[in-house]
Amino acid sequence: MKKNKKSKEWINKQRRDIYVRKSKQEGYRSRAVYKLQEINNKYKIVKNGSLIVDLGAAPGSWSQFVIENFKNCKLLSIDLKKMEPIGNSYQIIGDFNEENSKEQIINYFKEKVDLVMSDMAVNTTGNKNLDSVVTGELSLEALRFSKDQLKPNGIFVSKIFMGSTFNEIVGEAKLTFKEINIFKPPSSRKESKESFIICKKLR
Ligand SMILES: C[S@@+](CC[C@H](N)C(=O)[O-])C[C@H]1O[C@@H](n2cnc3c(N)ncnc32)[C@H](O)[C@@H]1O
Incomplete structure (x- = not known):
């Protein structure tokens, strides 16, 4: 399919999407916020006063959700792309794969995170x-990274795709955490292979 036709289709799909419209009305930067909201409703992952790392945070709706709905959280958001500031959260523009980015995260908190x-x-x-x-x-x-940086009762949540790496991630997660759940939030597009893994309690 030609690139132009594809991007027109994407724009039309966005216009029809109820979550896109809702996110605009509610002032969120992305429809992705509803995935986090649905994960949190079911698994209670965010609490007041939590120390939180948001990986791949741009444009920032997950970080907005934390800052706008929970008190006294210490939040660090990292992405390759620049984001508009969000409350008093700390932002890093960088590649999470690089050691330097991980060191910056560790130096910021100076303790294990929730x-x-x-x-x-x-x-x-x-x-x-x-x-x-x-x-x-x-x-x-x-x-x-979570295995080394979470508190014993800490929580790891990640987007994962159904595909060749799925079993490897779930297998490694089971060796690392006691509780594992796989959840596809209702707001995740049906045609997307995306799901989320929610891991609790380090072994
Ligand atoms: C689906 S978006 C995240 C949306 C975000 N949760 C929100 O609510 O606005 C995925 C993000 O992952 C970021 N990303 C991809 N590879 C990355 C890496 N190696 N390090 C940091 N961020 C990365 C992309 O730049 C992109 O902004």
Whole structure:
């Protein structure tokens, strides 16, 4: 399909999407906020006063959700892209895969954190298998970071795609955490292979 036709289809789909309209009305930067809201309604992952790392945070609706609905959270948001400021959260523009970014996160908190949440995804190439493999690698990287940086009762949440890396991530998560759930929020587009893994209690 030609690029122009594809982007027109994307614009039309966005116009029809109730979550896009709702996010505009409610002042959120992205429809992605409803995925976090639905995850939180079911699994209670965010609490007042939590120390939270938001990986792949731009344009920032997950971070907005935390700052606008919970008191006294210490939040660090990182993305390759620049974001508009969000309350008193701390932002890093950088690649999470780089050691320097991880060091900056660790130095910011100087203690273990309550929640690592990752909505990181690569820019789609059009090749769904390739996209899911590369996004799977990001999720594994986030899982390994969480293993070292979470408090014993800490929580790890990450976007994962049904695909070749799915079993590897779930397998490694089971070795790392005692409670694992896979959840596709109702606001996640049906045609998307995306789900979320919610992991609680480090082993
Ligand atoms: C689906 S968007 C996140 C939406 C966000 N949760 C929100 O609510 O606004 C995925 C983000 O992951 C980011 N990303 C992809 N690879 C990354 C990496 N290696 N390091 C940091 N961010 C990355 C992309 O730049 C993109 O902004």
